[in-house]
Amino acid sequence: MRLSQEKKNKITEQILSFLYHSFPEQPFTAQIAREIARDEEFIKRLLFEIKEKNLVIPIRKNKKGEVFSKRLKWRLTNRVYDIYHSQQK
Numbered sequence: 617m618r619l620s621q622e623k624k625n626k627i628t629e630q631i632l633s634f635l636y637h638s639f640p641e642q643p644f645t646a647q648i649a650r651e652i653a654r655d656e657e658f659i660k661r662l663l664f665e666i667k668e669k670n671l672v673i674p675i676r677k678n679k680k681g682e683v684f685s686k687r688l689k690w691r692l693t694n695r696v697y698d699i700y701h702s703q704q705k
Contacts, residue, residue, distance in 0.1 A: 624662065636701075
């Protein structure tokens with residue numbers, strides 16, 4: 617089953633909204649997928665698409681500086697966070 621671009625855009629908006637509301641926490645891809653009730657691989661693909669648009673940043677290392685073996689955490693870029701924050705006021 618294929619999703620229209622309009623539906624993908626709405627799911628992307630849900631992802632960005634979730635990342636904004638979970639700030640300063642940086643959720644893993646699986647947490648985002650669970651929250652939005654979508655397949656993890658689909659969410660991962662969308663996250664990489666919006667990464668190319670400089671809307672999100674993947675976090676590849678933990679707090680100790682060790683590289684995650686297979687998982688990624690995600691956060692909004694500072695520019696996107698500021699835009700969301702100004703819209704909430």
